[in-house]
Every structure is written in C-alpha cells, then in structure tokens.
Amino acid sequence: MQITDLSKEMAIPAFLRLGFRPFFSLASLFAIFAIGFWLLVFSGHLTIQLHGGGTFWHVHEMIFGFACAVIVGFLLTAVQTWTGQRAINHWPLLLLATLWLIGRLAMLLPTFLGEFGVAFFDLLFLPYAAYSLAKPIVKVKQQRNLFFIPILMVFWLLNLGMHLSLWFEQIDLRALYFTAVMLITLLMSIMIGRITPIFTANGTNTKAVTQIKWLENTANITLLTLTLCFFISVLVPLPNTLFMLLLFIAGTTQSIRLIRYKPWITLKTPLLWSLHAAIGFICFGLVALSTSYYYQQLYSNHIWHLLTIGGMGGLILAMMSRVSLGHTGYPLVPHKLMSLAFVCLIASPVLRAFGPLLFPQSLLTYIWLSGVVWVIAFTCFAYVYIPILSRTRADGRPG
Numbered sequence: 001m002q003i004t005d006l007s008k009e010m011a012i013p014a015f016l017r018l019g020f021r022p023f024f025s026l027a028s029l030f031a032i033f034a035i036g037f038w039l040l041v042f043s044g045h046l047t048i049q050l051h052g053g054g055t056f057w058h059v060h061e062m063i064f065g066f067a068c069a070v071i072v073g074f075l076l077t078a079v080q081t082w083t084g085q086r087a088i089n090h091w092p093l094l095l096l097a098t099l100w101l102i103g104r105l106a107m108l109l110p111t112f113l114g115e116f117g118v119a120f121f122d123l124l125f126l127p128y129a130a131y132s133l134a135k136p137i138v139k140v141k142q143q144r145n146l147f148f149i150p151i152l153m154v155f156w157l158l159n160l161g162m163h164l165s166l167w168f169e170q171i172d173l174r175a176l177y178f179t180a181v182m183l184i185t186l187l188m189s190i191m192i193g194r195i196t197p198i199f200t201a202n203g204t205n206t207k208a209v210t211q212i213k214w215l216e217n218t219a220n221i222t223l224l225t226l227t228l229c230f231f232i233s234v235l236v237p238l239p240n241t242l243f244m245l246l247l248f249i250a251g252t253t254q255s256i257r258l259i260r261y262k263p264w265i266t267l268k269t270p271l272l273w274s275l276h277a278a279i280g281f282i283c284f285g286l287v288a289l290s291t292s293y294y295y296q297q298l299y300s301n302h303i304w305h306l307l308t309i310g311g312m313g314g315l316i317l318a319m320m321s322r323v324s325l326g327h328t329g330y331p332l333v334p335h336k337l338m339s340l341a342f343v344c345l346i347a348s349p350v351l352r353a354f355g356p357l358l359f360p361q362s363l364l365t366y367i368w369l370s371g372v373v374w375v376i377a378f379t380c381f382a383y384v385y386i387p388i389l390s391r392t393r394a395d396g397r398p399g
Contacts, residue, residue: 019329021390023076024323027316030061034058034061039372049110061159062308067312072129074150074323077323079133080399084144085136087136096132106122107122123163125158126159132157134149137149145392161176172233175233192282197210199267219254248290251283254282254286274314274342275319277310277312280310281306282310285306305352305370313348314345320385325388329395355367
C-alpha cells in the first residue's frame with residue numbers, strides 16, 4: 001500500500017495505527033480479567049449481580065467480548081493487505097475500541113443501566129466494526145472478502161438473541177452459545193485453510209501443501225451446516241443424531257487436513273507448533289463432541305472447552321503472537337515466555353475437559369487449575385506484546 005503523506009501517518013499514535021494494536025492488547029488484558037473474575041464468582045469468593053447471571057456473563061463475554069475483539073482486530077488489519085486501502089485508524093479506531101470497552105463495562109453494571117440499557121450499549125460495537133470493514137472492501141469491489149461483513153452482523157444477531165433470551169423463555173440459550181462457538185469455528189477453519197500451508201512452508205523451508213478442493217469445501221460446508229442447525233435449534237429442537245453425524249464429519253475432515261499439514265515438522269518452531277496444536281484441539285473437540293451425543297457419560301458442557309479453550313483460545317494466542325510481530329516489523333521469533341504461554345494453552349483445555357470427567361468430586365479444583373494456566377498464558381502475551389503493540393514499527397514504516 002502506498003502512503004501518500006508519510007508525515008501525517010507517523011503523527012498518528014502508534015497504538016491507533018491499525019486495528020490489531022488496540023484490540024489484541026485489550027483482548028489479552030480482558031482474557032486475564034474475565035477468567036480470573038469468573039473463577040472468583042464461580043467458586044463463591046465474590047458475590048456480584050451480573051447481567052444474566054454468572055454463567056450467562058461468562059459465556060457471553062468470552063464470545064462477544066474476548067473472541068469478537070480478536071476477530072475484529074484481525075479483520076481490520078488484514079483488510080488493508082487485501083485491498084491496498086487504508087484501514088480504520090486514529091480517532092475512528094479509538095471510537096471503535098471505546099464502544100467495545102463500553103459494552104464490557106455495561107455487562108458488569110446491570111443494576112445501573114437495567115437490562116435494556118446493557119443490551120443497547122453492548123450491541124453498538126459490531127455494527128460499527130462491520131461498517132469499518134466494509135468501506136475498503138466495497139471501495140475496491142473485492143467480492144472474495146465481502147462475506148466477512150455479514151458474518152460480523154450474524155454475530156450481532158446472536159448477541160441480540162442472547163439478550164432477548166432474558167425476556168423470552170422460548171429462546172434456547174444453550175443453542176445460541178453453540179451457534180456462536182460453531183460460527184467462530186467456521187471462521188477459524190476458513191483462516192486455517194488460507195494461512196497454515198503458507199506459514200508452515202515458510203517457517204520450515206518446505207514446499208507448501210496444495211489444497212484439495214473437495215476436502216476444503218467439505219470441512220467448511222459441514223461447519224456452516226452445523227452453525228445453521230444449531231441456530232435453527234434455538235427455537236426448534238433437532239435430533240441429536242444429526243449433530244452427532246455432522247460433528248463427526250467436521251472433525252474427520254479437519255483431522256485429514258491437519259495430517260496433510262505435517263504438524264511433526266513444526267516442533268522446533270513455537271509460532272508453528274502452537275498453531276498446529278490449536279488445530280489439533282479443533283479436530284479432537286469436534287470428534288469428542290460427536291461422541292458426547294452418543295455416550296451421555298461424556299458431559300458436553302466439559303467437552304465444549306476442548307473447542308473453546310484449546311481451539312479458539314489456542315489459535316487466537318498463536319495468531320496474535322505471529323501477527324503482532326509481522327505487522328510491527330519484528331522477526332518472527334517469539335520471546336521465550338511465549339513457549340510457556342503456548343504450553344499453558346495446551347494444558348488448560350485438557351484440565352478443564354477431562355479433569356471433571358475423571359474426577360467429578362474435584363470439579364472446582366480442575367476449573368481453577370485450568371483457569372490459572374489460561375491466565376498465565378495471556379499474562380505472558382500481555383507482558384511481551386503490549387509494549388510492542390504500543391510503539392512504532394521496528395523498521396520505521398507506518399502501520
């Protein structure tokens with residue numbers, strides 16, 4: 001991208017030059033706060049009235065607070081590369097980040113705002129994010145990436161649905177949770193297909209794996225179908241057999257893809273093995289969820305954390321670590337602390353999913369252990385990367 005007025009660009013505070021800078025920083029800090037806060041609430045050490053109750057707040061904030069912040073930060077950075085147009089920055093970016101922060105504060109202060117007030121302020125962020133993403137894409141008529149705009153608005157609709165579920169009992173809240181998580185999984189799958197072969201080839205000096213069209217289509221279309229089925233089940237129950245079959249197909253196709261990426265050749269490169277480990281949790285989580293529909297002893301509320309902590313959290317940490325270095329002009333060599341962070345993001349979903357299943361009498365212990373290593377992981381990221389995200393690029397370029 002050609003910058004026509006370099007002096008004007010360099011006058012913008014570094015923190016507000018591209019979307020990844022504020023949103024990766026805020027998301028990492030929020031990941032620490034949200035899980036630490038939830039542990040205190042869940043264990044009874046902190047008594048506070050949260051919007052929708054403790055479980056509602058926890059699920060809502062990890063999806064629409066944490067994950068959506070990272071998704072928006074990533075998209076508003078990538079769109080500049082896709083289109084060659086200047087992405088949102090400076091005051092408009094500050095406004096967008098402020099809207100996100102207002103939503104998080106509103107969710108914590110329901111007694112001051114009331115249910116309608118909380119919903120109103122929480123629902124401001126995603127429409128403005130979608131508009132900011134749409135401007136450069138529409139300007140250059142880039143059809144390939146247009147679909148990200150309606151996806152952001154679907155997240156907004158799901159967020160609206162969660163708030164409405166507090167007023168209308170016929171809305172299945174768990175189905176809304178599952179729809180949102182599956183939509184994030186679909187986005188992750190699309191991104192994995194685009195970046196993993198190239199990243200793996202570049203990081204290991206090997207030839208990039210050629211995509212198999214039917215495999216890519218099956219992997220993504222199955223996840224799209226699952227997302228639609230979970231959405232339909234918000235109001236109309238669907239048979240468990242359907243979900244069991246679709247989850248198994250999704251997990252199997254994702255696993256075949258991962259094997260083709262040859263994860264074993266990445267073991268000396270933390271930015272790569274962390275990415276492949278997260279993909280592994282997506283594969284394993286989907287198959288385990290499928291199995292939970294057949295074996296009722298596998299409580300799905302535990303198994304879902306393989307997908308959310310291991311897949312979603314792991315991929316977010318791996319991608320934020322790589323993007324933050326690449327877009328600030330630093331070599332793609334992470335700080336040694338990040339290896340600890342990546343290991344923690346492997347341990348956290350294992351502790352959360354299997355600890356309570358194997359030792360149900362120690363449920364609280366394993367939730368605490370899982371939460372603590374999650375907090376350690378994102379504390380490492382915040383310590384290493386927030387200073388990088390707050391200063392100008394190492395190579396002196398804008399962005």
